[in-house]
Amino acid sequence: MTFISSSSVKRTLLSLVFLLVLLSACSLGANTSPVASTPSPTPGTPPQTLQIRQASADAEPSDPWTFLYRGVEFTIGSTDQQLSFADDSDSKPEGDPWIFRLYLKAFNPVKSPLSMSTDWYLDEGENVLAQTMSFKLVTFPPGTSDLWVDFPLRNKMDPGQLTLQVGGGTEAVITTSLTRPGDLQKYHDRSITTNTTFEYGNSQWTVEKITSSISWTFSSQFGATGMQANGDSRFIIITMKGTFKDNGLKQDGEVLPIADARLGETRSYSGTFPTVLVSRSNPTTSGALIFQVQVGSDGQIGPLDLLFPSNLEIGKVSITFTL
Numbered sequence: 285m286t287f288i289s290s291s292s293v294k295r296t297l298l299s300l301v302f303l304l305v306l307l308s309a310c311s312l313g314a315n316t317s318p319v320a321s322t323p324s325p326t327p328g329t330p331p332q333t334l335q336i337r338q339a340s341a342d343a344e345p346s347d348p349w350t351f352l353y354r355g356v357e358f359t360i361g362s363t364d365q366q367l368s369f370a371d372d373s374d375s376k377p378e379g380d381p382w383i384f385r386l387y388l389k390a391f392n393p394v395k396s397p398l399s400m401s402t403d404w405y406l407d408e409g410e411n412v413l414a415q416t417m418s419f420k421l422v423t424f425p426p427g428t429s430d431l432w433v434d435f436p437l438r439n440k441m442d443p444g445q446l447t448l449q450v451g452g453g454t455e456a457v458i459t460t461s462l463t464r465p466g467d468l469q470k471y472h473d474r475s476i477t478t479n480t481t482f483e484y485g486n487s488q489w490t491v492e493k494i495t496s497s498i499s500w501t502f503s504s505q506f507g508a509t510g511m512q513a514n515g516d517s518r519f520i521i522i523t524m525k526g527t528f529k530d531n532g533l534k535q536d537g538e539v540l541p542i543a544d545a546r547l548g549e550t551r552s553y554s555g556t557f558p559t560v561l562v563s564r565s566n567p568t569t570s571g572a573l574i575f576q577v578q579v580g581s582d583g584q585i586g587p588l589d590l591l592f593p594s595n596l597e598i599g600k601v602s603i604t605f606t607l
Contacts, residue, residue, distance in 0.1 A: 333602045351458050351468045353450050354400040354510025355501035356424055361387040363443050363462060369434070382437040383415075386448070386462070390431055392424040394501050398508040399423045406435040407447040455512040456498050470583065473497045474607055482601050484540045484592070486529050487562040493523040496585055496607040500574060502554065516579050520547060520607070522590065525570040526562040539563075546591040547575040 349360045364385045384406060392398045400422050404414035414433045444463040451457040460467040475495040482489055496518045502509050513519050526540065539561050545552050557571030579585055586606035593600050 333604075348466065348468060351450070351460065351471045352473065352497065352499050353458055354402065354499050354512050355392075355394070355398055355508065356400065356510055357391040357393065358450075359389040359391075360448075360460075360462065361389060363387070365437075365440050382440050384435045384437050384441065384446070386433045386435070388431050388433070390424050390429045392426050392429075392508075394503055394508045395426050396503065396508050397423050397425055398501060398510055400510040402450060403452050404433050404435075405449040405452070406437075407449060408437060408441055408445070412436065451512060454514055456515060456517065458498075471498050476605060476607065480603060482603075483529075484601065487526050487540065488529055489524055489526045489540060491522060491524050491590075491603060493521075494605055494607065495521045495523070497521060513576055517576050518579055518585060519553065520575040520577055520585070520588075522547075522573045522575075523570075524572070526568065528562045528564060528567040530564070530567075541592050542573065544593050545573055546589075546593070547577060548588050550575050550577055 347359055351358055351360075364387070366383055366385070367381055369383060369385060386406075402422065404417070406412045406414070412435050415436050417431070417433050444461070446462050447459060448462055449457055449459045458468075458471055473495055475493055477493050478491055480491040497513075498518060499510060499512045500519045500521060502511055511519075542552075542555060542557055542561065552573050553576045554574045555571060557573075558566075558569060562569050577585060577588065584606065587604050588606070590603040590605070591600060592602075
């Protein structure tokens, strides 16, 4: 008869228990579905940052004798000096026997009469306010008009010694020699023509043109009014168009936050967009955003960021340019 020691029995039982536990664990592992991990939050679309790659803007083609003031394009013509003019019935100031007449052309580019208020000065060592103008009502019909401005002078003057100033106060004034047309170049529009596009929700937008101008015209059903920038500022006019992208879904596209647009730290001065922007029922739109910004000491504007901020997941849009 063979005897088995108690210690051997204990070791055998422990081995069996360990084996059963191991087999049970393997069985449970084979039949249990893995726990799904919590997905990471999906971040919103990062901001669309677009660069208009043009080192400098192009000057708008213009006659060297032409300048823009309150939306009207004036072209300096000839001058004349007489003791009197038959079509000027106003009496001359005492002590100023001579009348210096400046002939100009005025072009109103909009389709309705354009109104403005302005002062014209001739500097002969001191500013001489214009005495008589052929456009006393300061309302210009559409198209081109011929006009003249009369200044009373003590003596007959060499036009090369005279300086013309248009405007005054806090607005951006025009000053120029009557014999050196190059003086007017700094007042000409500068522009960047671009087809920079970006998407916003279900709409696609194109920045067609960016223009720096000393003036712009506000038009309404009541007519048009010429606006002049302040001091050393310029209006930045950003022309855009939008197109609705029909993706087959029922919802309309997200509305670009035109009202919240910024140019650097500046809010829009005005705009010409319709109240309703791009949507399924209004698939296309176009207009302009107008800002007023300061010109640098070198005459350059920018670089500036045109920003459409957004709290939506589609993110903001930032467009950088220099004029």
